[in-house]
Amino acid sequence: DAKTTQPTSMDCAEGRAANLPCNHSTISGNEYVYWYRQIHSQGPQYIIHGLKNNETNEMASLIITEDRKSSTLILPHATLRDTAVYYCIVRVDQAGTALIFGKGTTLSVSS
Amino acid sequence: ETGVTQTPRHLVMGMTNKKSLKCEQHLGHNAMYWYKQSAKKPLELMFVYNFKEQTENNSVPSRFSPECPNSSHLFLHLHTLQPEDSALYLCASSPQTGYSNQPQHFGDGTRLSIL
Numbered sequence: 549d550a551k552t553t554q555p556t557s558m559d560c561a562e563g564r565a566a567n568l569p570c571n572h573s574t575i576s577g578n579e580y581v582y583w584y585r586q587i588h589s590q591g592p593q594y595i596i597h598g599l600k601n602n603e604t605n606e607m608a609s610l611i612i613t614e615d616r617k618s619s620t621l622i623l624p625h626a627t628l629r630d631t632a633v634y635y636c637i638v639r640v641d642q643a644g645t646a647l648i649f650g651k652g653t654t655l656s657v658s659s
Numbered sequence: 660e661t662g663v664t665q666t667p668r669h670l671v672m673g674m675t676n677k678k679s680l681k682c683e684q685h686l687g688h689n690a691m692y693w694y695k696q697s698a699k700k701p702l703e704l705m706f707v708y709n710f711k712e713q714t715e716n717n718s719v720p721s722r723f724s725p726e727c728p729n730s731s732h733l734f735l736h737l738h739t740l741q742p743e744d745s746a747l748y749l750c751a752s753s754p755q756t757g758y759s760n761q762p763q764h765f766g767d768g769t770r771l772s773i774l
Contacts, residue, residue, distance in 0.1 A: 590768075591663075592749070
């Protein structure tokens with residue numbers, strides 16, 4: 549079961565890029581890296597996922613190292629609404645169904 | 660708006676009550692999930708349904724009874740709950756199970772408090 553390591557907390561100024569790191573050194577070749585975030589009192593929100601290549605969507609960019617042992621989620625212009633707990637998840641359990649959430653990184657965006 | 664709607668958002672019930680949580684998804688998905696999130700603990704998978712068939716029960720006590728009448732609706736029937744069952748109950752959906760390239764999309768959950 550691949551596991552992830554994330555910093556407990558990070559701060560970012562509003563309007564600046566937020567770069568959230570994640571280590572997943574035991575990831576297997578066919579396992580995807582997923583990012584979710586959870587804002588207080590809401591359910592987890594899907595952000596982005598990737599296998600090998602870098603990915604970008606309207607919310608964020610995902611940079612995966614060539615050896616796939618780490619990745620970085622980039623929020624290009626952080627806003628106060630991006631304050632949340634961010635979870636890096638390597639998919640998945642043996643049956644291929646559950647998302648295994650760890651403790652995540654609490655990102656605080658301030659003005 | 661995630662396309663997954665859960666009702667009610669908040670529920671307070673006594674240990675002897677019977678209540679039901681409802682989840683509806685408008686994403687055209689065929690797999691639906693119940694997760695439990697207790698205070699300061701990671702999400703725990705409870706049940707999985709794929710094309711209306713239950714495919715996983717993660718050793719959940721029988722006082723929790725799921726029901727999936729069709730691919731768009733999922734219920735969690737509750738009876739004789741314990742105080743430790745107080746938690747945020749989250750519903751999620753995905754196109755189908757078994758494909759790790761398909762993200763799950765979550766509702767905002769039902770905050771359950773057992774008196």
